[in-house]
Amino acid sequence: MxxxxxxxxxxxxxxxxxxxxxxxxxxxxxxxxxxxxxxxxxxxxxxxxxxxxxxxxxxxxxxxxxxxxxxxxxxxxxxxxxxxxxxxxxxxxxxxxxxxxxxxxxxxxxxxxxxxxxxxxxxxDRPAIATAIPNELGRGTTMLDLGANADCEPMHLVQFAQMANVMVQVVDGKQNPSIGLLNIGEEVIKGNEVVKQTSELLRQTSLNFYGNVEGNDIFKGTTDIVVCDGFVGNVVLKASEGLAKMMSGMIREEFNRSLMTKIMAVCAMVPLLRVRKRVDHRRYNGAVLLxxxxxxxxxxxxxxxxxxxxxxxxxxxxxxxxxxxxxxxxxxxxxxx
Amino acid sequence: MxxxxxxxxxxxxxxxxxxxxxxxxxxxxxxxxxxxxxxxxxxxxxxxxxxxxxxxxxxxxxxxxxxxxxxxxxxxxxxxxxxxxxxxxxxxxxxxxxxxxxxxxxxxxxxxxxxxxxxxxxxxDRPAIATAIPNELGRGTTMLDLGANADCEPMHLVQFAQMANVMVQVVDGKQNPSIGLLNIGEEVIKGNEVVKQTSELLRQTSLNFYGNVEGNDIFKGTTDIVVCDGFVGNVVLKASEGLAKMMSGMIREEFNRSLMTKIMAVCAMVPLLRVRKRVDHRRYNGAVLLxxxxxxxxxxxxxxxxxxxxxxxxxxxxxxxxxxxxxxxxxxxxxxx
CATH class of the missing domain: 3.40.718.10 (Isopropylmalate Dehydrogenase)
Structure with missing residues (x-):
């Protein structure tokens, strides 16, 4: 074909x-x-x-x-x-x-x-935007929604999980991917109302639902998929881009500070380029409208x-x-x- | 005294x-x-x-x-x-x-x-948790709420802005700090209902309200203060910690890969330590319960x-x-x- x-x-x-x-x-x-x-x-x-x-x-x-x-x-x-x-x-x-x-x-x-x-x-009910985000395991964590739906009902989040479940199987060839629901952890209240209800609904599906995950789990790769509403997903994605840019900007700045540090940069080039390659967002380009x-x-x-x-x-x-x-x-x- | x-x-x-x-x-x-x-x-x-x-x-x-x-x-x-x-x-x-x-x-x-x-x-109505997050300007962006209030009404977010306004003047000595409302940008829908209403309310106060900011603005330092609900704030904070940890872990790993890269690490030590110092979260320790x-x-x-x-x-x-x-x-x- x-x-x-x-x-x-x-x-x-x-x-x-x-x-x-x-x-x-x-x-x-x-x-x-x-x-x-x-x-x-x-x-x-x-x-x-x-x-x-x-x-x-x-x-x-x-x-x-x-x-x-x-x-x-x-x-x-x-x-x-x-x-x-x-x-x-x-x-x-x-x-x-x-x-x-x-x-x-x-x-x-x-x-x-x-x-x-x-x-x-x-x-x-609602299409969503999903993309893979580089994680510590060297694979991508598929996250959605990234901005198509700012206000979501529990049923919408469940549908996002169902769609991403197929997408990851198809695009990444990963069978029965694990699904995490983005939530907040040990702090005063565990989750907002929508997330609490979504969690109950997801448990009733046949999906491989892992349970709640926190912000750091996206980069740990705790689950293959992380589900959240489009407001949270968009903010997290952009904040991550901002932080990565700040950190790489600082590395560049410090190595450009003097002739001495420029020489150091040449010495350190190979490992630094390897790091850059590993987190290179270009390799994860291509969000899917599901x-x-x-x-x-x-x-x-x-x-x-x-x-x-x-x-x-x-x-x-x-x-x-x-x-x-x-x-x-x-x-x-x-x-x- | x-x-x-x-x-x-x-x-x-x-x-x-x-x-x-x-x-x-x-x-x-x-x-x-x-x-x-x-x-x-x-x-x-x-x-x-x-x-x-x-x-x-x-x-x-x-x-x-x-x-x-x-x-x-x-x-x-x-x-x-x-x-x-x-x-x-x-x-x-x-x-x-x-x-x-x-x-x-x-x-x-x-x-x-x-x-x-x-x-x-x-x-x-609701106490909130605020902390400073390192930004590109080398100062901290004060962000709140970080997890005390998962579900917020517009009036709560306005109160967070009022409290942070005093906090930043007092703790950072910054007069009339600018306040950004965390929102999503160019994507399909600009913001959820709570954020839209909050924006209108903030415009009516005497606060130095900048308007909406996006996730990357936290690290750019676009405003002195970034206001959001505790769910979003907690997720962003933890995701940022996770990303920073992943990146520094990768840098460590790549420099530890072989004897050669270890020698490179010694050469590159000074600029790398300077970067680490600049983003060292320890210097921003101390969240305030407002x-x-x-x-x-x-x-x-x-x-x-x-x-x-x-x-x-x-x-x-x-x-x-x-x-x-x-x-x-x-x-x-x-x-x-």
């Missing part, structure tokens, strides 16, 4: 200079992949011309005259830019012309247009070609292993029980 | 071997301080005997026969252990014998016993003497600058407006 990926070629901070080369690299690695590049044909061809070895027979260029900007309000992206590269790429999935869509564009717009075009799966009738992958807006390749990997694995169909099936079973 | 600090000498993972030497060091630095060491007199005297220069005329030993354990349920700490070092130390503040109390014990128990013994200030009729400082359970000294610093600054009275006054003004 061949897999067709639709790429919003114009999305993200860098657009075609990132998406097109990443697409060519990916095609080279995967003989069973076809790619539809959606956007300004001239710009796309210009970059393609720099990759003379690109397998043109597996590349299709689909024109789209507009671009959703990173700071476009959702309404503008959804109602006014009907010929945006993002929307046209999503439509490829809707029409069955592509198996998955990948965009580095505005998350809010991507979710809104995907919901509008693709619709949610039966039994899913709960839609189609496979939608969100790449980080600032992704470079290397990072964008990982988002393509996720899309490929999800499409090839029929993630959406399997989530749909899980919901049919779950709702009938 | 002299300041008397009551120390729960038995609290935390290490008890007297940390609290007593830290107290002696602190007395040496501050001639205007007296310290009441609360706990097992024999154990306290044993450690004191190792500090022959300790100014015994400024040290009082107050016996307490029980200890609140780190995993004691709140009910046990509150109802059964009526002669715990934690409780007796808090009572010193209630009776006016001490100006502040410092404990490394169980946070939940400390908050519960403090509320029971000291009561909350007039106009304050909203009580008395000054209560929570030290980290695993604090060593160096870290415990910083908690004593916070207690000293808060007591000397009459933090509690100033919070009380702010609430009288605010509630009259």
């Amino acid at each position: 061949s897999v067709t990926l639709a790429i919003d070629a114009m999305g993200g901070d860098h657009g075609v200079v990132v998406t097109v080369p990443a697409a060519c690299d990916f095609l080279e690695k995967h003989a069973d992949v076809k790619i539809a590049l959606v956007g300004d044909p001239d710009l796309i061809k210009q970059v393609l011309s720099k990759s003379p070895k690109a397998p043109m027979e597996r590349i299709q260029i689909i024109p789209a005259s507009e671009v959703v900007l990173m700071d476009d309000p959702i309404e503008v992206a959804l109602r006014r830019k009907k010929d945006s590269s993002m929307r046209v790429a999503i439509e490829q999935v809707k029409e069955g012309a592509a198996d998955a869509v990948i965009s580095s564009g505005n998350t809010g717009a991507l979710m809104a247009i995907s919901r509008y075009i693709l619709k949610t799966l039966e039994g899913v 709960g839609l009738r189609g496979c939608v992958i969100k790449s980080h807006g600032s992704a470079d070609s290397y990072a964008f390749g990982f988002a393509l990997d996720r899309a490929y694995e999800a499409a090839k292993n029929r993630m959406v169909e399997r989530i749909a099936a899980a919901f049919v079973v779950e709702t009938k029980v | 002299s300041v008397t600090l009551a120390i729960d000498a038995m609290g935390g993972d290490h008890g007297v071997v940390v609290t007593v030497p830290a107290a002696c060091d602190f007395l040496e630095k501050h001639a205007d301080v007296k310290i009441a060491l609360v706990g097992d007199p024999d154990l306290i005297k044993q450690v004191l005997s190792k500090s022959p220069k300790a100014p015994m005329e400024r040290i009082q030993i107050i016996p307490a026969s029980e200890v609140v354990l780190m995993d004691d349920p709140i009910e046990v700490a509150l109802r059964r252990k009526k002669d715990s070092s934690m409780r007796v130390a808090i009572e010193q503040v209630k009776e006016g014998a001490a100006d502040a109390v410092i404990s490394s014990g169980n946070t939940g128990a400390l908050m519960a016993i403090s509320r029971y013994i000291l009561k909350t200030l007039e106009g304050v 909203g009580l009729r008395g000054c209560v400082i929570k030290s980290h359970g695993s604090a060593d003497s160096y870290a415990f000294g910083f908690a004593l610093d916070r207690a000293y600054e808060a007591a000397k600058n009459r933090m509690v009275e100033r919070i009380a006054a702010a609430f009288v003004v605010e509630t009259k407006v």
Whole structure:
């Protein structure tokens, strides 16, 4: 079976200079992949011309005259830019012309247009955004929701767990993944009302529910999946990015302080680069929009070609292993029980 | 004016071997301080005997026969252990014998016993826990609540902002500190209902309200104060601790990999130690329990003497600058407006 990926070629901070080369690299690695590049044909061809070895027979260029900007309000992206590269790429999935869509564009717009075009799966009340976060075990902890749903009911969190359960099996090949519910620990009150009720509901499912986990468990890798509402998930994700940036900034600053420390930096280069590689968020690029009738992958807006390749990997694995169909099936079973 | 600090000498993972030497060091630095060491007199005297220069005329030993354990349920700490070092130390503040109390014990128990013994200030619905978190600017971002209140109403968050506003002026000497409301950004929905309403209320106060901030702003130092509910605050704090631990663990691991990398580690020691010092959480030890009729400082359970000294610093600054009275006054003004 061949897999067709639709790429919003114009999305993200860098657009075609990132998406097109990443697409060519990916095609080279995967003989069973076809790619539809959606956007300004001239710009796309210009970059393609720099990759003379690109397998043109597996590349299709689909024109789209507009671009959703990173700071476009959702309404503008959804109602006014009907010929945006993002929307046209999503439509490829809707029409069955592509198996998955990948965009580095505005998350809010991507979710809104995907919901509008693709619709949610039966039994899913709220789509959610899931991503893997590097942990001490060298694997990723899959966390969701990361911002699609600020206010959640217990039933929504249970559905997030059900969807992530399928996603991790499909994308990471991990059978029966363990699921933790993000909560607070030893402090005065253990959890808010929503979390307490969610915990009871999760115990009644057939999921491999570990129980409550705390903030530090995300990085310990205590469970394969960590479930929380989109407010908490978004804040934790951004705080973690901020802390990692602060720490690496300080390391850079201290090694740049004098000629002596610069020499030290050269000496320490190998281990420091290894650390950087281990926590390199680019290797975890590619958040999955779960709960839609189609496979939608969100790449980080600032992704470079290397990072964008990982988002393509996720899309490929999800499409090839029929993630959406399997989530749909899980919901049919779950709702009938 | 002299300041008397009551120390729960038995609290935390290490008890007297940390609290007593830290107290002696602190007395040496501050001639205007007296310290009441609360706990097992024999154990306290044993450690004191190792500090022959300790100014015994400024040290009082107050016996307490029980200890609140780190995993004691709140009910046990509150109802059964009526002669715990934690409780007796808090009572010193209630009776006016001490100006502040410092404990490394169980946070939940400390908050519960403090509320029971000291009561909350007039106009304050919910006490909160605040601490400073290292930021890129080399100062601390004061964040609250960190776990005392998992479910918050908008009015509670406004009160947290009012209390932190006084705390930062008093403890950090920063006039008119800026206040950010922790929220989510560009994603689908901007904030949950509580945050939206809180934002409107904060705009109506005389506080220096900056507006919404995101997770990464905590470490950027965008505002002096970041307000959130105790669920979010606790999760972010613990996730940050977990990430910092993971990163420093990886650095250690990579430099320990071979003889060659160990030599590199020696070369890189100076800048790496400087980084460690800059983000050393021990320098930010000492969370403040705000909203009580008395000054209560929570030290980290695993604090060593160096870290415990910083908690004593916070207690000293808060007591000397009459933090509690100033919070009380702010609430009288605010509630009259």
